[in-house]
Amino acid sequence: MSSPESVLRAGRDPYHIGHAPSTGAPEYTGHGAGGPAPKRIVVGYGFWIFILSDVILFSCFFATYTVLIDARNGGPGPQQLFDLHNTALETACLLLSSFTCGMTSLAVARHNLLWTEITLAITGLLGLTFLGLEAHEFHALVALGAGPTRSAFLTAFFALVGCHGAHVTCGLLWLGTMMAQFPAKGFKETIRHRYLCFSLFWHALDIIWIGIFTVVYLIGVITP
Amino acid sequence: MSSHPEDFDEFDLGSRVGEDQVAGAQPSEAPPTLRSELGGYLIGLALAAALTAAAFWALDEHVIYGPGIVMALIVFGLAQVGVHLVFFLHLTTSPDNTNNALALAFGVLIVSLIFFGSIWVMYHMNQNMIPAKALMEMRGG
Numbered sequence: 001m002s003s004p005e006s007v008l009r010a011g012r013d014p015y016h017i018g019h020a021p022s023t024g025a026p027e028y029t030g031h032g033a034g035g036p037a038p039k040r041i042v043v044g045y046g047f048w049i050f051i052l053s054d055v056i057l058f059s060c061f062f063a064t065y066t067v068l069i070d071a072r073n074g075g076p077g078p079q080q081l082f083d084l085h086n087t088a089l090e091t092a093c094l095l096l097s098s099f100t101c102g103m104t105s106l107a108v109a110r111h112n113l114l115w116t117e118i119t120l121a122i123t124g125l126l127g128l129t130f131l132g133l134e135a136h137e138f139h140a141l142v143a144l145g146a147g148p149t150r151s152a153f154l155t156a157f158f159a160l161v162g163c164h165g166a167h168v169t170c171g172l173l174w175l176g177t178m179m180a181q182f183p184a185k186g187f188k189e190t191i192r193h194r195y196l197c198f199s200l201f202w203h204a205l206d207i208i209w210i211g212i213f214t215v216v217y218l219i220g221v222i223t224p
Numbered sequence: 225m226s227s228h229p230e231d232f233d234e235f236d237l238g239s240r241v242g243e244d245q246v247a248g249a250q251p252s253e254a255p256p257t258l259r260s261e262l263g264g265y266l267i268g269l270a271l272a273a274a275l276t277a278a279a280f281w282a283l284d285e286h287v288i289y290g291p292g293i294v295m296a297l298i299v300f301g302l303a304q305v306g307v308h309l310v311f312f313l314h315l316t317t318s319p320d321n322t323n324n325a326l327a328l329a330f331g332v333l334i335v336s337l338i339f340f341g342s343i344w345v346m347y348h349m350n351q352n353m354i355p356a357k358a359l360m361e362m363r364g365g
Contacts, residue, residue, distance in 0.1 A: 095273060211301065
C-alpha cells in the first residue's frame, strides 16, 4: 500500500517529469535521457547552427571566386595584385586574436573582470589592425585601377574578402558591447552566454580566414 | 543560476560545466585548472602557427613538386581548421557535443556540394562551350 503522500504526488505528476527516483538510474520521459540539456548547451548549439549557415554562405563566395579566377577580361590577376607579406600579417593578427579570445574565455569562466577586459581589448586591437591592413590593401588595389568593377575575378575577390571583413567589423562592434556589459552587468548567466556566442563567432571568423588565405591568396598566386 | 565563483563555465561547444551535468554522467572531475586550459590554447596556437608557416613556406621555397603545391596547401588548410575546432572551439566527442559534431558533419556535406559541385559543373560547362571568338565569327557571318 502506498503512502498518501506518494499517491498525491503521482496524481500531480503521473509521469514523474522532473522527479528523479531516489534510487537507481534516473527515469525521465519526454525530454530524452536526463531531461532537457542545460541552457548553456542549448545556446551554444543554436549559435553553432547559425555559424554553420554562415559558413555555407561563405562557401558560395569561395565557389564563385574559384570559378571566376580566370575571368579577368585582360585585367591583372592574383600574381600581379596580391602582396603575400600583407596576407601573412593579417593572418598573424587574426590567429593571435583568436588566441587572446580564448584567454578571455578563461578569464570569464573565473569571473575575473580585469583580465576579461584586458584580453578583450587586445583581441579588439588585433581585429582593428587586421581591418586596417585589409582596408589598406583594398585602397591600394582600387588606386591601381583593379577595383571590383574591373573584372569578374576582382568582383569575386572583393565580394569574398569584403564579406569576411564585414563580419570582422560586426564582431568588433559585438566585442565593444561585451567590454561594456561585463563591468555594467557583471558575470550574470545571460551575459556569459552572450560571451559564449561571441567567442564562437570570433573563432569561426578565423576558420573562414584560413580558407581565404589558402584559396584566395596562396593558391591564387600560383594559378597561372 | 548561482553566481558563486566555483560555478565554472567552460567556453566551448560542450563538455562538462560545474553543476550542468548530463544525467548518468560520472561525477565531475575537479574543475580544470588555469594551467591545463592555458596549455591547451598554447598547443593550439603553436600548431596553427606552424601549419600557417608551413603553407607560406611550401609556396615560397619551391620545396614541393610544382603541381603538388595546391594539394599541399589544401591539406595544410584543412589540418589547421581541425586544430582550431579541437583546441579553440573544443569540439569533442563528449555526449554534450554529439549534436554539434553532427551539425558540423552536415555543414561539411553542404559546403562540399556547393564548392566542389560548382567547380565541377563550371569546368565541364567551359569545356563544352563554343569559344567566344568562334561565336563572334559565327554571328558575323
